[in-house]
Amino acid sequence: MSQPHIHIRVGEADFDLAAEYTAAQNVPGSGAIVAFVGLVRDWHGGKAMRLEHYPGMTEKALARIADQACQRWPLNAVRVIHRVGTLHPADQIVLVVTASAHRLAAYDANAFIMDYLKTEAPFWKQEVSEQGAHWVDARASDEAARQRWEQTGDD
Amino acid sequence: MNTMKQLELRYFARLRDALGLDAETVSVPAQVNTVRDLVAWLRQRGGEWDAQFSGTRPFRAAINQDIVSLDETLPDRAEVALFPPVTGG
Numbered sequence: 001m002s003q004p005h006i007h008i009r010v011g012e013a014d015f016d017l018a019a020e021y022t023a024a025q026n027v028p029g030s031g032a033i034v035a036f037v038g039l040v041r042d043w044h045g046g047k048a049m050r051l052e053h054y055p056g057m058t059e060k061a062l063a064r065i066a067d068q069a070c071q072r073w074p075l076n077a078v079r080v081i082h083r084v085g086t087l088h089p090a091d092q093i094v095l096v097v098t099a100s101a102h103r104l105a106a107y108d109a110n111a112f113i114m115d116y117l118k119t120e121a122p123f124w125k126q127e128v129s130e131q132g133a134h135w136v137d138a139r140a141s142d143e144a145a146r147q148r149w150e151q152t153g154d155d
Numbered sequence: 156m157n158t159m160k161q162l163e164l165r166y167f168a169r170l171r172d173a174l175g176l177d178a179e180t181v182s183v184p185a186q187v188n189t190v191r192d193l194v195a196w197l198r199q200r201g202g203e204w205d206a207q208f209s210g211t212r213p214f215r216a217a218i219n220q221d222i223v224s225l226d227e228t229l230p231d232r233a234e235v236a237l238f239p240p241v242t243g244g
Binding site for chain 1: 165167168169172213217220221222236238239240241242243244
């Protein structure tokens with residue numbers, strides 16, 4: 001199998017799901033493409049969400065997560081986009097596209113990438129409301145979601 | 156011989172806000188060997204430095220942009236980042 005096409009992007013710009021899907025579709029050999037898009041939730045009293053990251057480390061961490069997914073599943077293409085800066089409710093914040101010959105690999109690899117992104121990629125959310133700004137706390141459920149990939153024992 | 160080690164420290168998100176500092180260069184004594192030692196050394200500054208690293212608030216560390224455990228050894232001239240658990244996605 002040829003090397004999977006991996007595309008990682010971190011920045012303020014929005015993304016176009018159709019364009020990202022087409023880019024994955026153009027890589028030959030796939031029979032299944034899974035796309036996950038995360039949106040900024042409309043939380044009570046919220047005005048905006050600020051996304052901070054660790055430039056340099058962020059891209060490295062996302063590339064490593066994509067590589068791990070490619071070692072675990074036979075993927076043809078992986079595209080990960082994460083936005084930073086100021087976002088508003090319903091804005092797109094994160095995109096993960098995975099392409100494989102069959103759907104199960106594409107589904108599982110996509111969930112794996114999101115679970116690792118949420119616990120190992122250096123992004124931090126700050127919610128801004130009438131009361132001011134406050135940093136979002138990490139959730140134990142995200143850590144538990146990542147750990148389930150360690151318990152399967154097949155690598 | 157008392158060799159000093161030079162480290163580039165970076166702080167992010169809530170930790171940066173609490174400490175009022177986003178980056179600094181420090182020279183630490185050679186016996187500051189691991190991330191855990193570094194954090195203990197920083198706590199000696201007192202105030203928020205002591206409060207933030209007392210163990211009541213979780214934090215993570217990266218050496219040269221890879222997440223590491225607190226027992227990881229600090230190489231000379233490393234970039235060491237300290238930050239709260241991540242919340243992206």
